[in-house]
Amino acid sequence: MLSLHAVPDAFTTSECELIIARISEAPTDEALLVGRNKDHNLRKAELVWTDNVVGMEWVMERLIEIVRRSNRDRFEFDLCEFAESPQVAIYKSSNSGHFAWHSDIGGGHTSGKRKLTLVLQLSGADTYEGGNLEIMPGAQILTANRAQGCISVFPSFTLHQVTPVISGIRYSMTVWAHGPAFR
Template sequence: MKGEWCYFQGHFSPETCERILALAQRIPDQQAVMGKGGDNKDLSHRRSRVRFIQVNDPDFQFLFDEVWRLGLVANRDWFNFHITNLSYIQLAEYDASYEGKYDRHHDVFWMNGDPHYHRKLTVIVQLTDPAEYDGGDFELYDLGGAYPDKQAIRTQGTVFVFPSFVPHALRPVTRGRRHSLAVWFDGPKWR
C-alpha cells in the first residue's frame, strides 16, 4: 500500500453531479440504517436518507463505468488490493433539518456471513457544491500519515478513495443539504 487515501479533485463536472441527482430522484429514498442487513436503526449514530442505484440500471451505466475505472486507477497506484466486484452505489442525503450525520464507523462487515467477499475500497463522490451547506465535514481517523485537505475533498465532483477498514465519519450538517455517493469495491475476504 503506497498511501492511506487518494482523491481526484473535481473529477465530475457540476453538470454531471446535477445530472446524477436528477436521475436518482426517481429511485425511492429510505431512512439509512447501519450494519449488514440494516439491523441497526440507531438515529443517534446515523441520520440520513439514502437511495440505492443498481448496477443494471441503464441510466447510470456511465457512472458505474467511470467509478470502476477510477477505482482501478486508485487501486493500482495506491492500494494494490484484490478487488473484483462493484454491485451498487448508495446516494446519501444529509440535511440540516434533521442534523444529518454519520458518526465514526468503518465499512467492512467482518462477520458478514458471505464465504467469499469483504469490502476492500470505499469511494465517496462529493455531489454538492460546498457553498450550499455548512458542517458536513468528512473525517478519517487513525491514519499513520498525513490527513487529506478538507477543502479539497469538499470540492463538488471530487472522488475520494480509501481502504474500507479505515474509521471515518461525516460531521453534522448545520445548514443546507449535502449529497454524496458511497461506492464499495469488494474482493476476496481479508486474511
C-alpha cells in the first residue's frame, strides 16, 4: 500500500534555520487567511511562497532530487513537473494554527495534477507543541516524523492534517510534484 515515506536528515539543522531566517524576512500571504479557508476554519497559517524569496534556489534543487529518488524507490508515479512554488506554512499557537483534514487534489488548474506531496519539517521538534502532521492512508492515522530536516512524502490524494499548535510556532515547507491526472 502506498503511504508515508520518510526521508530523515534531508536538510541539516543549520539549513532549516537558514530557510526560516530567509522566510522571516519575506511578507506572508494574508490572502489565504481570509475567505473560504478562514470562514470554514479549515486552515489557520501564514504562507510564504519561496519563489518570492531571494537565495532559495538551492532548496528547490534539493527537493527535486528527493522527489526523484522517493518516486523511483517507493511510488513509481508518472511525474513531469513542479507547477507550483514551494510554500512555507507558519502555524502559530497564538491563533491555534492548524490545517484540518484535506487532500491536495481538488479544484484549481494545478491541484488536480498533484501526484506527490512533500513536507519538510523546518522547526525543531522541541520548539512547539501540537502541530503534528497526520496522514491517513487508510483506516490508520500515521504521525509524520517531527525531526528537524526530515521530509515526509505521500500521495497527494491521501487525507492529512496539521493538528492545532498549542505552544510555539511550527514552520514547514510543502511542494507538490505534478503529472497527468490520476485515472
